[in-house]
Amino acid sequence: MSRLARDPGVEVLVAAYRADLEAAGMFAENAVTSPARSFLLRVGVDGFLAMTLDQQLAVWGHDRRLVAWLIVTGRVRPTADYRVASKLRVGKVAAGVYREFHGRFL
Numbered sequence: 001m002s003r004l005a006r007d008p009g010v011e012v013l014v015a016a017y018r019a020d021l022e023a024a025g026m027f028a029e030n031a032v033t034s035p036a037r038s039f040l041l042r043v044g045v046d047g048f049l050a051m052t053l054d055q056q057l058a059v060w061g062h063d064r065r066l067v068a069w070l071i072v073t074g075r076v077r078p079t080a081d082y083r084v085a086s087k088l089r090v091g092k093v094a095a096g097v098y099r100e101f102h103g104r105f106l
Helices: 008-023 030-042 044-052 051-058 064-073 080-086 091-096 099-105
Strands: none
Touching: 008 030, 008 064, 008 091, 030 044, 030 064, 044 064, 051 080, 051 091, 091 099
C-alpha cells in the first residue's frame, strides 16, 4: 500500500476538514480524510474550478462531500449552474460546520 504524497497546503485543508467533521460529530478517520487528501492532490481547488460543468457534476462519493465542505467554508465559489445542477445539500453540511449559528437560526 503506497502512501500519498504530503503537500503542506493540502494538509492544512485536510486538517480543517477533519476538525469540522469531528466538531459536527461525524466520522473523520482515515477512510474519510484519505480520499479527501487524494482529491486535493489530484484535482485541488483550482482544478475543480477549472473543470467543465459536466466534469464537476461527475464528482461523486467522498469527493462530492469534500466539495460541499469546500463550498460551505468559502474555499470554493461554485457557479450558479453548478449550484443548481448538482443538487448539493449544502445546508446539511453548513449545519454541521456552523452548529452554533444553525442552532440560533432554528
